[in-house]
Amino acid sequence: MDKEKSNFFKFKRKKIKYKKEDPIQDLIDLYAEEEKELNGALPTVLDVKDENRINKLKDEHYLKELINEKRQHRRKRILALSLTGFLILAGTALAGFFYFSSGHRPVAEDVSLTIEAPDKIQINEEFSYTINYRNQSSADFLTSRVSVQYPKGFILIKSEPEVNNHKWELGALSSGQTGKILLTGKIIDTLLSEQKLVANITFEPDNFRSEFNQETAYYVTLVAPQIDFINVFPANLTPGQKITLRTKLQNKSAIDFNNIKLQYYYPNKFTFLNSTPKAYEDNNEWLIAELKEQEESKTIDIEGSFPTDLSFDNDAEREQLFTLQLLLPGKDAQYVVVGEKKYSVKIIDQALNTYLIVNGSTENKTMNLGDELTISAIAKNNGTITYQNLKMKILITGSTAEIINWNKIKDEHFGKIQKLNETKEITWESKQLSDLKAFLPGKDLTINITLPLKSVSDLANIDLTSLNQSSIAISSQIILDAQSPAVASSSVILQLNSNVNIGTKALYYYTDGTPVGTGPWPPRAGQTTKLKVFWDLSNDIHELNNLSATTVLPQNINWINEKNVSTGEMIFNDTSRALTWKINRLPDGVKEAHANFSLAFTPQTSEIGTLLKLTGNTTLTARDVSTDELITRTKSILTTALELDTNASGDGTVKP
DSSP: OOHHHHHHTOOOOOOOOOOOOOHHHHHHHHHHHHHHHTTTOOOOGGGOOOHHHHHHHHHHHHHHHHHHHHHHHHHHHHHHHHHHHHHHHHHHHHHHHHHIIIIISOOGGGEEEEEEOOSEEETTOOEEEEEEEEEOSSSOEEEEEEEEEOOTTEEEEEEESOOBTTEEEOOOBOTTOEEEEEEEEEEOSOTTSOEEEEEEEEEEETTSOSOEEEEEEEEEEEEOOSEEEEEEOOSEEOTTOOEEEEEEEEEOSSOOEEEEEEEEEOOTTOEEEEEESOOSBTTTEEEEEEEOTTOBOOOEEEEEEOOTTOOOSSGGGGEEEEEEEEEEEOGGGOEEEEEEEEEEEEEOSOSEEEEEEETTBSSOEEEOTTOEEEEEEEEEEOSSSOEESOEEEEEEEEOSSOOBOGGGOEETTOOEEEEETTEEEEEEOTTTOGGGTEEOTTOEEEEEEEEEBOOTGGGTTSOGGGGTTOEEEEEEEEEOOSSSOOEEOOOEEEEEOOEEEEEEEEESBOTTSOBOOBSOSSOBTTSOEEEEEEEEEEEESSOEEEEEEEEEOOTTSEEEEEEEESSSEEEEOTTTOEEEEEEEEEOTTOOEEEEEEEEEEOOOGGGBTSOOEEEOOEEEEEEETTTOOEEEEEEOOEETTOTTOTTOOSOSOBBO
16 A cells, blocks of 8 residues: 555544543442432341341441541532632632721822812902812822812803813823812802802722722802992982982992993882983893993983872882892803892972982992091972072081091081081071072072091091991981971981001011111112012901902012911912912901011013012902991002112112
């Protein structure tokens, strides 16, 4: 057979596996079947009479012992294996317990998530939230992200880094790695709305393949915008009389406002006639495109009247209520009511009418020591007859302290001043004002006077705390004759604000000549100079709350975090460069508070021969607890001129 064919008949060898024989196991299985048939019972020796049968049973008994021994051995092995498995599982669980309870399981302490922001924010004031995060665990994070839920009225202006649908994908974070997210915006909402920012961080550790998260929240309290209504409303009017309601806004804050909406709500029977400027919508809305800080808006004059046949069932119905609302464009351009005033005008039957305007308004207000009170007494004849030989009076009723400087009153008509108990009267007759001799129908008469209030130096001989309850009530009267009752206006009440102020100065030397600055003086180009700035706050009369002194540092002036305050806290914002001194409360018995801080600068050659600006304007705001007035004081910028440093040589300009 050739080679080719011989290969054809070759067989492949294949190893055949046989089940390993176990005779004892076979006997066990056989015995188990027999035992099952006999219900596990063996015949006893007493039942046996054949010797061969006895020997056979002995052999079977021996086999039974072998089988039971084998069974017991197998049971022990199964028990041992089960126990071993249990111990392995228990050991694993116990090891996991100790591992995770030792800080290896992701818990809240593994990540830090905090929010920094002011406690109180004025509506429309730009501010920032700083969200700080840190991987505090010993493990790296494979992935991480931060998401936020904005406050209801929050309007985002910018974020660093940029936000994507309220989220930031941070990616991997190594152990100990930190970061921050800066959200800059403003809040425009009602004062009663809750302003809560919620931040959530989600992370996946590399030693525990599952996502975990932690959440934190921050609450901001809204403060009403520092915008005052300045209104002129007649206290009284007669049915059919055409009246003019005069309104303007005064922005007392350091914030610009845009697209302000002013909205009037009139009494039911009031008829709108005309307005200057024209209404924006429905004869009761006006749009003010821009209101810059510390400025006033243009005046809005509204003309209207009540019907001549107006009748009343009781005197309370004569009070007609006007409501004026201030609205700002909030989130999604929806307007939000942020301020409201209500004014009452009384409908009278008397043809003669008088009312007062004090410092441009007919409403109650506050005053400060050193102010001037500009008072206008207006008289009107709305009837059809002429009144003869009238008298006009302005009555000023004050507290026991004489805070008006009567020696400096300005009155071009020279009214007669006399005192009756706690009231001083200024009276004008026909010999001083010819219109009073014959007050014709439809005639108006206005008398203007100026009353200056005494300054702190004028009151040096009295304890200012005695002025704690000082207020002045001012009213006007028309006297027809000795028999008729006077036609009187409503009173305008003025309450005295606390006498709070702040002094600012930059020094290189104390008053005794001790240097508090370092480096060259006058400053030199290319060399670093350090100065100290002092803020000195004084207060008399009332307790103050929520005090805040703020300035902004120029970019070339360095904050070096050397600060000292007698009370409160001082905070510097690296982003806005705003420096703020905050005091929660200053009791009326505490007359002073002090703060100082150091600034450093290195002039450039381009600044040789110039003065350097050290700070911007310093603005102090405080809430008077007694009058509930927000008091604002502003000090000018500080420069290297060091006007109050008597020991510093030179004019403060940069030298080569």
